[in-house]
Amino acid sequence: MDIEQENKRLQSTVKLLLRRIEQNHSIQQHFHAYEFKLLGCQCLRDLLNLLLIEAQRHFSLSAVSLVIIDSDYSVRELMEQLDLNDYGSALQMRNGVDFLNTLYPQTPEVSLGEMDVLTAGRIFPGAGRVVSTACMPLLRQDKLIGSLHFASDSNERFQPDMATDFLSRLASIVSVCLENCIGREHLSRQGKVDMLTQVNNRRSFEGELERELERAQRNQEPLSCMFVDVDHFKQINDQYGHQAGDLVLKHLAFEVSLQLRKTDFLARYGGEEFVVLAPRCPQAAAAGLAERIRAAVEAMVIDVCGAQKVRPTVSIGLATWCPEQEGRCDLQLVGHGLLAAADEVMYEAKRGGRNQVIDQLFELKEPLLQENSASEDNVSAKASR
Numbered sequence: 001m002d003i004e005q006e007n008k009r010l011q012s013t014v015k016l017l018l019r020r021i022e023q024n025h026s027i028q029q030h031f032h033a034y035e036f037k038l039l040g041c042q043c044l045r046d047l048l049n050l051l052l053i054e055a056q057r058h059f060s061l062s063a064v065s066l067v068i069i070d071s072d073y074s075v076r077e078l079m080e081q082l083d084l085n086d087y088g089s090a091l092q093m094r095n096g097v098d099f100l101n102t103l104y105p106q107t108p109e110v111s112l113g114e115m116d117v118l119t120a121g122r123i124f125p126g127a128g129r130v131v132s133t134a135c136m137p138l139l140r141q142d143k144l145i146g147s148l149h150f151a152s153d154s155n156e157r158f159q160p161d162m163a164t165d166f167l168s169r170l171a172s173i174v175s176v177c178l179e180n181c182i183g184r185e186h187l188s189r190q191g192k193v194d195m196l197t198q199v200n201n202r203r204s205f206e207g208e209l210e211r212e213l214e215r216a217q218r219n220q221e222p223l224s225c226m227f228v229d230v231d232h233f234k235q236i237n238d239q240y241g242h243q244a245g246d247l248v249l250k251h252l253a254f255e256v257s258l259q260l261r262k263t264d265f266l267a268r269y270g271g272e273e274f275v276v277l278a279p280r281c282p283q284a285a286a287a288g289l290a291e292r293i294r295a296a297v298e299a300m301v302i303d304v305c306g307a308q309k310v311r312p313t314v315s316i317g318l319a320t321w322c323p324e325q326e327g328r329c330d331l332q333l334v335g336h337g338l339l340a341a342a343d344e345v346m347y348e349a350k351r352g353g354r355n356q357v358i359d360q361l362f363e364l365k366e367p368l369l370q371e372n373s374a375s376e377d378n379v380s381a382k383a384s385r
């Protein structure tokens with residue numbers, strides 16, 4: 001070969017290498033952009049949307065699926081509470097790692113290539129064409145916490161001899177993000193949820209009341225609030241013990257929650273007292289809801305201490321606020337007044353013999369704010385945002 005030929009050959013090799021470098025650079029940037037989004041996810045919903053919906057478009061895939069190991073059902077419970085049930089078979093929960101051990105028979109590391117029909121059916125149920133796949137084990141402290149899977153309709157996309165650096169890095173980042181988001185959601189729920197009954201706690205009720213009062217005023221819609229207090233609860237505790245009392249509270253909270261709409265808000269206000277906030281609910285409709293709650297509780301039979309049966313009842317006090325047609329009210333006063341009004345009629349229901357509902361309309365004595373104090377309020381509200 002003469003020197004000229006040799007040069008030509010070298011030039012074409014250099015060209016080819018340069019093209020490969022450019023391609024790799026562009027793939028790297030594409031991965032980086034996605035990784036930045038992953039790291040920016042603040043909640044589990046955003047993370048799952050990014051993994052299960054956006055990844056398909058971002059990486060031009062025919063299917064994506066995710067397996068999460070959830071041996072104590074805590075992630076499933078969390079998803080239920082967060083209303084995260086819209087990913088279908090793309091998201092699978094497994095009690096243990098047996099299934100993933102068959103996917104990664106030796107060491108859990110990224111594997112590329114074709115997949116047998118049976119496994120593809122289990123990993124991508126209902127997906128379109130699955131010709132080549134990338135399986136990425138998700139590991140934390142050397143333990144499998146899940147597995148992420150990409151499918152392509154091209155057999156050239158994922159081949160066993162390809163480098164797996166980008167995908168391995170992606171899997172590490174997904175593992176950290178998944179663990180962080182789940183942990184954060186658990187913590188945030190613990191701050192908002194009553195641990196015994198698993199309904200909202202008083203603190204989150206207070207925030208919700210503030211939001212709903214503002215909304216009611218803004219949209220000129222009625223807001224109803226009711227206290228639901230268990231009758232003679234001390235007797236239940238005294239007769240069957242504190243644990244039986246706890247069980248009654250748990251069942252009762254669940255039963256009350258079944259009577260509510262999605263937009264209603266149930267919280268344990270304290271001890272054996274619950275509070276329900278029903279937005280956009282006028283007095284008559286709220287009284288109907290309260291009566292349904294009362295009747296549902298009256299129909300309950302709770303087994304405690306083996307053969308013993310407890311039949312709890314509740315007294316309910318309901319107050320409804322209908323915002324003024326014009327002008328703005330001091331919402332803090334409305335909040336206090338609404339709760340006091342509901343509390344007042346709840347005690348009236350107790351005095352009247354218990355197991356009953358009493359309702360009343362709540363009105364502020366001095367409903368409207370003065371013009372200048374309204375604008376001051378606006379300023380401080382803006383400043384505190």
Ligand SMILES: Nc1nc2c(ncn2[C@@H]2O[C@H](COP(=O)(O)OP(=O)(O)OP(=O)(O)O)[C@@H](O)[C@H]2O)c(=O)[nH]1
Binds near residue numbers: 196229241243244249
């Ligand atoms: N088991 C259990 N008991 C609780 C809990 N919180 C408060 N209690 C009990 O609830 C009881 C409430 O008693 P009271 O305030 O006298 O009310 P009551 O017996 O329901 O009577 P009325 O409300 O007048 O019908 C007290 O004995 C508290 O100790 C809890 O988390 N678990």
